[in-house]
Amino acid sequence: MDMTTQLLSLENVVSMEDLSVADVMSLIREANDFKNGKQVDLVRPTYAANLFFENSTRTHTSFEMAERKLGMTVVNFDPAASSVKKGETLGDTLKTLQAIGVDMVAIRDRKNEYYKDLVEDPNIHMAIANAGDGSGQHPSQSLLDMMTIYQEFGNFKGLKVAIVGDLSHSRVARSNMEVLTKLGAKVYFGGPKKWFTDDFAEYGEWREIDELVPEMDVMMFLRVQHERLAADENGSFSDVKYHQQYGLTKDRERQMKDDAIIMHPAPVNRDVEIADELVECDRSRIFEQMKNGVFVRMAIIASMLRFKNLIEE
Ligand code: CP
Numbered sequence: 001m002d003m004t005t006q007l008l009s010l011e012n013v014v015s016m017e018d019l020s021v022a023d024v025m026s027l028i029r030e031a032n033d034f035k036n037g038k039q040v041d042l043v044r045p046t047y048a049a050n051l052f053f054e055n056s057t058r059t060h061t062s063f064e065m066a067e068r069k070l071g072m073t074v075v076n077f078d079p080a081a082s083s084v085k086k087g088e089t090l091g092d093t094l095k096t097l098q099a100i101g102v103d104m105v106a107i108r109d110r111k112n113e114y115y116k117d118l119v120e121d122p123n124i125h126m127a128i129a130n131a132g133d134g135s136g137q138h139p140s141q142s143l144l145d146m147m148t149i150y151q152e153f154g155n156f157k158g159l160k161v162a163i164v165g166d167l168s169h170s171r172v173a174r175s176n177m178e179v180l181t182k183l184g185a186k187v188y189f190g191g192p193k194k195w196f197t198d199d200f201a202e203y204g205e206w207r208e209i210d211e212l213v214p215e216m217d218v219m220m221f222l223r224v225q226h227e228r229l230a231a232d233e234n235g236s237f238s239d240v241k242y243h244q245q246y247g248l249t250k251d252r253e254r255q256m257k258d259d260a261i262i263m264h265p266a267p268v269n270r271d272v273e274i275a276d277e278l279v280e281c282d283r284s285r286i287f288e289q290m291k292n293g294v295f296v297r298m299a300i301i302a303s304m305l306r307f308k309n310l311i312e313e
Helices: 021-035 058-069 090-100 115-120 139-153 171-183 231-235 239-246 250-254 286-307
Strands: 047-052 073-075 104-109 127-133 160-164 186-190 204-206 218-221 261-263
Touching (some): 021 171, 021 286, 047 058, 058 073, 058 104, 058 139, 090 104, 139 171, 139 261
Parallel strands (some): 186 204
């Protein structure tokens, strides 16, 4: 894998589809440099705002941590108390923040591809990082997942990665299946077959969990997104049955290859996707993923500040 690529300069980071293999590797390399203590100087005071119209713990706090570590000032934005509640559009909200002096925003919204109109609007010049759009894309999560896998194996070529669980509602699955394939990994899917739709079949085959577990290098589990399930699906859902049929039980974990790892974007439903005791077991990288998330977001933001000549280099 070529690790000698230039530092990236990106106008916005909204979808993994826009990033080449070289871009992904450059972002991972810079994230790793930040993890090892790299610092940057900004040419003037710069300001960030984080607009989260859906709940978040990891993405919201780690974007804020990344912004502060880069020396930016974070402007508070509370969606519930904002004029969005009075009907102001997202575009007008961004133009308002821009007029006030905000240089970049991280946005999470339940609408798929909410960012398309914003990045095409000639009157919006601020940098936009997509912090998750509906069931569409979650590029910062995907990049922190790639950083964690690269850190573990030093390569992607030939790795077998299973993405297991609530596929149909998952922006993580959609972002990761594409980039993993581009990077040379082989992707498999598991979980309830009704959630394995045609868009996934393009990227890999579905298999029973007991077939996946002994063969995979990475077992990546997804949260069951009860908030997006239909009422009748939630009504008939059993945590115990799901765990037995599709989850990583302690018995299944014992079948994994010696150096195989467990990943999950979190939040985890303990004893549903993964047995409680396995969330912090030796082969779990779940909290390492979160740690890497800060450094990957620093790399994403640095690439956008570089595009605006806001970093001294
Ligand atoms: N993984 C992830 O996106 O978590 P949050 O919803 O807490 O941000």
